Amino acid sequence: MRFYKVHGLGNDFILVDLFNQEWPPGEDLPAAARRLCHRQFGIGADGLVLIQPSRQADVHMRIINADGSEAEMCGNAIRCVAKYLYERGGMHREEIRVETGAGVMIPRLLTEGGKVKAVRVDMGPPRLERREIPMIGPPGKVVNEPLVLDGQTFYITAVSMGNPHCVLFVPDVEQVDLGGLGPGLEKHPFFPRKTNVEFVQVLNDGEVKVRVWERGAGPTLACGTGACATTVACVLNNHTGRSVHVHLPGGTLFIEWAADGHLYMTGPAEEVFCGEIPCEQTTC
Numbered sequence: 001m002r003f004y005k006v007h008g009l010g011n012d013f014i015l016v017d018l019f020n021q022e023w024p025p026g027e028d029l030p031a032a033a034r035r036l037c038h039r040q041f042g043i044g045a046d047g048l049v050l051i052q053p054s055r056q057a058d059v060h061m062r063i064i065n066a067d068g069s070e071a072e073m074c075g076n077a078i079r080c081v082a083k084y085l086y087e088r089g090g091m092h093r094e095e096i097r098v099e100t101g102a103g104v105m106i107p108r109l110l111t112e113g114g115k116v117k118a119v120r121v122d123m124g125p126p127r128l129e130r131r132e133i134p135m136i137g138p139p140g141k142v143v144n145e146p147l148v149l150d151g152q153t154f155y156i157t158a159v160s161m162g163n164p165h166c167v168l169f170v171p172d173v174e175q176v177d178l179g180g181l182g183p184g185l186e187k188h189p190f191f192p193r194k195t196n197v198e199f200v201q202v203l204n205d206g207e208v209k210v211r212v213w214e215r216g217a218g219p220t221l222a223c224g225t226g227a228c229a230t231t232v233a234c235v236l237n238n239h240t241g242r243s244v245h246v247h248l249p250g251g252t253l254f255i256e257w258a259a260d261g262h263l264y265m266t267g268p269a270e271e272v273f274c275g276e277i278p279c280e281q282t283t284c
């Protein structure tokens with residue numbers, strides 16, 4: 001099977017195009033993702049991304065986290081998918097419709113001299129009702145609400161961008177014990193489908209610094225849906241305006257929560273190398 005190694009600000013993926021090759025019949029997808037994403041025993045990645053035919057859009061994108069769980073949506077992967085389709089998939093047009101577990105998203109290629117410089121994605125509206133996150137508790141939005149973990153109280157804002165996010169504001173992201181707090185918050189009983197976690201330091205009205213603990217992948221260098229959820233949380237807590245530069249360990253995403261209620265994410269996408277996975281190695 002041919003694959004492409006791609007990343008968005010260091011959030012890296014193994015991209016497999018299933019338009020012209022078949023996923024081996026009977027091959028267990030979660031187990032294959034765990035093996036292929038392994039940093040020492042596999043190719044190494046935060047997730048496995050499959051591109052398949054779709055009935056409602058140009059393509060269907062599936063994202064399997066490094067632990068084998070399937071996510072509804074991935075912001076960094078969708079930019080990589082759009083760039084791949086433009087450059088290698090014969091979809092040489094500005095807008096591509098991508099079906100995801102969170103609905104149809106629309107990436108727009110920003111080109112210069114025929115080369116993709118960045119991708120701007122219509123990420124749709126955020127979902128804020130508690131049951132839509134999903135999160136346990138009474139109806140309503142979850143804005144700056146207390147959550148207790150190991151006897152410590154955190155104030156969280158919950159946002160779904162199709163996938164769940166728990167946003168916490170901190171004075172200094174560098175002081176956060178990501179490996180200590182991340183897993184406990186990800187698997188907190190309040191979140192029946194677990195959650196991604198963003199620690200956010202507000203720099204000014206239009207800039208924040210973020211460190212992410214991703215559901216199913218652990219600490220990553222960037223998270224597109226996380227940057228969108230962060231912007232929404234910032235606005236709901238009166239910390240920033242609606243256009244925010246989100247600085248992540250791997251680089252910066254520009255997020256706008258527009259008047260139409262949709263989030264628009266702009267950032268780069270890179271292809272690093274391609275290769276082939278011998279059939280027997282996809283069997284775990």
Ligand SMILES: N[C@@H](CCC[C@H](N)C(=O)O)C(=O)O
Nearest residue numbers: 071074075076163223224225
């Ligand atoms: N890195 C992604 C999100 C990937 C999925 C996430 N780990 C989940 O399980 O929801 C992004 O850029 O949005």
